[in-house]
Amino acid sequence: MAIKLSLNELTSLLKRSLEGLAYCQSDFEDAANAIAWLESHGLKGLEIEILPARSAHGAETSATASESGESIAVFANNNVAFCGRMAVELACSIAAKDDFAEIEIQHCRERRAILSSLPVCAARGLHAITHWRDNNYLYIASINAFRKTPDIRYLPNSLDHTSDLNRLLFACASDAQVINSLSNELLSNSDCIDRHDSSESLKARYEDAITGGIYVDDEVVNTLNGYAEKILVEATEQSRQGAGE
């Protein structure tokens, strides 16, 4: 069974759920927005793992830039749903100074969550590209400055790139040509494109989600509600006084 949620409702539920999982405000806001963005664009955001990776009891430590320099910063061991936007913001700050920035996130998971942060970069007047690989595909997503939706290409990953399976690269630049060149270089590595989610098709999916709502499996909703309940406090006669009765 599936339940239809509005986008606002889904985002709110995700925030409460992630808060219930003891993530800090910055983390639960970023991750909730990332997941809801993916889901509303038909990119299966709700399949993203949200449970803390390292501790069954507390929150996963937030992403921290272990090294930041003139043009590159490296993040370590994180879920991109939580650290992706921060990485993009860091890249934006570098590009504002140098006209170009490249960020590598190493040892990361849930890499497609970076897609939701591309519009953040574009809103700052920068062109951006991100790419990563899994066993099947090389994923390339790009966005032009001031656009709201990226363009995603899925290329067959025929090469042995086992070392690339848990890293992600992101670059942004004030000059569109720089990003186009990077994109062309990546695309030239393959003879064909298996799948293409154009910005128009993503926009159309988003419009459908806004117009008709988003179907979510009721088990997923129940699970999220279960997490969200952790932020609720037992009601007592005393507590009712705290609402003015």
Add this chain to the structure above:
Amino acid sequence: MRSPNDVLNLDRLGCLYSYRLSFMRILTRKIMNERWRINSTQFDLDENGYGTAIYTVDTTQDRFTFVVFAHHLDPAKRSDRVIADQWDMTVTLCAGDVDEEQMLMLRKNVPVQEAGRVDSRSIVLSRANKSSRNFDYVVDELAAGRQPDLQTLARVGYLYRTTAVYGSGKFGMADWQLVRRKYADFARPFAAEMFSCFMIRQFSLDQAEAIAHKRSPKTAVNLDDSLKRYMGIGNATGLGMAPYLINHPQLISRWIAIRETAIDRICQHAPVTEQKLSALGAMITKAAQHLAEIATDNEDQNRRNNATIKEILAIRDFLTEQRSTDWPTVLVKIRESASFETQELVNSLLTELYPELIDDLEDDLCLDESLQLVPEQSLIDVRKAIEDKYGWVLDIDFDNRESRSVFWYRSLEKSEPRLGHRGSDPGEDKAMAMTVAYDVRQCYDKLCGFIESNPGACAADFAARYPGYRSILRRIQTMSQYIYGDIHANLADTDILPIHLLRCKLSFFGVSKFDPKSRLWVRNTMFQGAPICSDIGEKYEDDWYFPVMPDS
């Protein structure tokens, strides 16, 4: 423009009155000027008034359907609290026509409110309870062929009271983005919600008359139109509204800025003429009567109302002797002698004098909200922004226990927001993120330390080093770009008065007759004095602000 330190002071925001650009006023102008057609197409109520009613609403652009389910409610179950689970009336506002299949779905889900699910064809979901004092009395009188006593009606001012009005995608309804884009009639903040309250009021009047006629077909009369207009729709608002003001700082800032812009335009461009002074004097007389007619058991509110009456009548006398030719001079004099309540009342009345100067501002009440980091901004500039825009935070002594003694949390009972005291009430570890002031202070201290060792650092460097501050940093950077930023309030302070937050937002909605029941919740009246559906098509005067009892 008035300074943010003046305007954003919570004590002052807690004294705001409705004004010409309040949402109910804008909506009513639209309904009346565009001559919306509102018809009752189904009215299947039994002799007790229980059953189903449907109204179709044809605007100039779209059709909407307002669906009402009227229920029997055990008086013992009648509660204003959000935690109630049964109501006298439950309603939904839907886009387009409602077919049988949708009606079946609505019949199953609307009466249970939060426990049900609707879909994106629904825009608003709400419920209301009868005023136990007024409803039966009015029905009895009408059934007996008499008009109800005006003084008795005036003690309450409505037949029903709403206890929650939901929109913005809750329970599967249409997202605000959809409403804003697709339904131009409701593309302003809370327009659909306000319209639903307008329709609840209409149904409350229709239902009372219907019951009276069924009970005594031979003797029953309809309520006089003047009394119908005087009947508003009651509202009870509690802590549930407060988080909205904290979670939507850009929108609240916009509403405040629009109000201030309206006042500023009048100060800058409107000459003080004898005609305007005379009109203002008449408005003050009416406002004083309005305040005198408010019936509240709250001693503090009574004291404030009485003081305001005294002050505005003195101002009226002062205005008759006025020789100034500009409003700023007049307002400075008022400010020197009058309370916040009176100052803001006069400001509200001023907006009624010059519609031609301010009405275009009603198109600017919306904005796309998004708190954004400015990653490249130097930390030294961020520090300066905090010192400039959040100086009020830096003045708070957070080492004083009382400045952090209160926390906000959500109850297991329908997630109702509640207040607790640190150290004594459970739930401190689950506190809601309502402590903007404390968070800004924490961020400021951390940031100052970071600058010492990284003088050339930017906001993104700090956020990457201390990721837990990303959220507050985004807020600081975003709100620093607005003239009117965050509300100046430490919501963790032992003396915090949440009711000020509620009144601030309610004034923008356009409510009147604030009747505080404690420092945590307030009853008030919506649409009192406003036109009723049968007035649509008649000449509209738009003068129902500060409503007073009709001439008997």
